[in-house]
Amino acid sequence: MSFWAAALFAFLALLLTSVLGGLYTIGVFRKRAPNEPPLDKGFIPWLGYGMNFKKNSTEFLKRMWKRHGDIFTVLVGGNYLHFVMDPCTYRQIMRESKEKIDFNTFGSIIVLNAFGFPTTDIHHKIVQIASNKYLSGKNLTALNQVMIEKLKTVFIQRQGSGEEKKSWQQDGLFRFSYKTIFQASFLSLFGMDPEKRVEGKENPKNYLTQCEELYEAFQKFDRLFPQMALGMLDSIGKEKSNKLKNYFWDILSIKNISQKYEVSRWVTELVQQMADVGMTEKMQTQFLLLLLWASQANTGPAAFWILAYLLKHPEALKAVKEEVEKALRETGQEVKPGGLSINVSLHTMKTPLLDSAVEETLRLTAGSIVFRSVMQDTDLKMADGKEYTLRKGDRLLLFPFVALHTNPEIYSDPHTFKYDRFLNPDGTKKEFYKNGKKLKYYTLPFGGGTTMCPGRFFAVNEMKMFVIMMLTCFEMELVNAEEELPPVNESRYGLGIAQPEPCWIRPWPI
Incomplete structure (x- = not known):
């Protein structure tokens, strides 16, 4: 040759x-091996069902579920994703060891893409310990009291003074709810600037003006977040996101935070713990932006949805308002015009109808995907007794919104808001079943297992405090009472609470 x-x-x-x-x-060339879930790669190499999943993930999963059953594997953008659609199997998955099925691997990629620093198991452990300490029990009660005072401050400024106090103020319901929660929560968690004081006294207007600017920037950042988290920003998007990050890094710099007063103990301890394990000040600042996003990105939209559902269902609004007023009277308080003199103590108030309405709202709007990386070949036993082998390097996903929250086998009229759905006629908590089996997890708005959102109790309390204050401080009406609730932005499915198209309210100060 x-x-x-x-x-x-x-x-x-x-x-x-x-x-x-x-x-x-x-x-x-990938083939379904013996005992593996049904495999569906689509017709496009590498991309697979990527476009279908991105366009409408809920409808895509319903089709795959109908075609393949309670577990299946699909190819999406070069990744093999196992979807488990039987909620009776969720508990088994949540209890699996991280050596087999791990969340942190995927979570670290998201954090690196969006916030610019690598996380480790040490960082996750610090967040878990500090959150368990300060976002539950007596420390959570103390934080709730700070939050309610900040909400009062926001409402006082919104009500205005003089002639402004008794006039209709039209506003977008989403913006109204989200901005109110954002302003109060930011001041509760990240404190206030000394220079915003006037002659040594607090000037709420100055604080809230800064918070409003932060809110506008946060909205721009959050709109970029889905593409940012997946590393899919184009050059223009990267330029915008970098500009916004620099803005927040300046506001949240360790130097600035150290000079603020009334910073929450949760934030100060997290910062100190991160410094103790060797995080630079730059990384600590990046971490604070992560905390800001995690604490704000879903609570504001959730506050919008519960208010929207109550306004669209007058019987629910009336029942919850009567319950709140009764609970306040039982704690020795009277709702007077203005309502801002009340002391909302959630640990002493019994509000089962409001609790049920909050849970129903989260059931209908929480679109979080529970994501795990398969670290080694793993055998998964389904609730029906069948066993499947998950291949190392693949991904395991649960989408409770489809498989659990809107499953007609579990919830009657699953897309209808029923404020008392989670209560029995005698007021006790209702239990839910599928195929005769009692469900350990019947809603999963905050993820599950050891990686469940550590701020979930505070987030729910923020929603409840917001509703209580709205019911006692304002009479409200929708500008167009006949209009249906707005559709959601489906591109955010997988990241938490759905976000809506605009609708309008007129809040009338009592």
């Missing part, structure tokens, strides 16, 4: 190897 013939043969062999290697990498 001549040199050129040998060279040509070697080149063709290398080309063939490269092509075959590339085809293998993008999944062309």
Whole structure:
């Protein structure tokens, strides 16, 4: 064989190897192995069902569920995703060891893409310990009291003074709810600037003006977040996100935070613990932006939805308002015009109807995906007794919104808001079943297992405090009472609470 013939043969062999290697990498040759879930790769190499999943994830999963059953594997953008659609199996998955099925691997990628720093198991442990300490029990009660005072401050400024106090103020319901929660929560968690005081006294207007600017910037940041988290921003998006990050990093710099007063103990301890394990001040500041996003991105939208559902269902609004007023009277308080003199003590107030309305709201609007990485070949036993092998390197996903929250086998009229759905006629908590089996998890708005959102109790309390204050401080009406509730932005499914298109209210100060 001549040199050129040998060279040509070697080149063709290398080309063939490269092509075959590339085809293998993008999944062309992957076959369903014995005991593995049904495999559906679609018709487009590597991309698979990526476009279908991105366009409408809920409808796509319903089709796959109907086609393949309670567990299936689909190819999405080069990744093999196992979806488990039987909520009776969720508990088994939540209890699986992290050596087999791990959340932190995927979570670290999201944090790195969006906030710019790598996290470790140590960081996750610090957040868990500090959150358990300060976002539950007596410390949570203390934080609730701070939050209610900040809500009062926001409402006082919104009510205005003089002639402004008794006039209709039209506002977008989403913006009204989200901005109110954001302003009060930011001041509760991240404190106030000394320079915003006037002659040594607090000037709420100055604080809230700054918070309003932060809110507007946060909205821009949050709109970019889905693409940012997945590393899919184009050059223009990257430029915008970097500009916004620099803005927040300046506001949340360790130097600035250290000079603020009334910073929550949860934030100060987290910062100190991160410093103790070697985080630089830059990384600590990046971490504070993560805390800001995690504490604000879902609570404001959730506050919007519960207010919207109550306004659209007058019987629910009336029942919850009567319950709140009764609970206040039982704690020795009277709702007077203005309502801002009340002391909302959630640990002493019994509000089962409001609790049920909050849970119903989260059931209908929480679109979080529970995500796990398969760290080694793992056998998963389903609730029906069948066993499947999950392949190392794949992903395991639960989408409770489809498989659990809106499952007609579990909830009657699953897309209808029923404020008392979670209560029995005697006022006790209702239990839920599927195929005759009692469900351990009948809603999962905050994820599940050891990686469940550590701020969930504070988030729910924020919603309840917001509703209580709205019911005692304002009479409200929708500008267009006949209009249906707005559709949701489906691009945010997987990241938490759905966000709506605009609708309007007129809040009337009592």
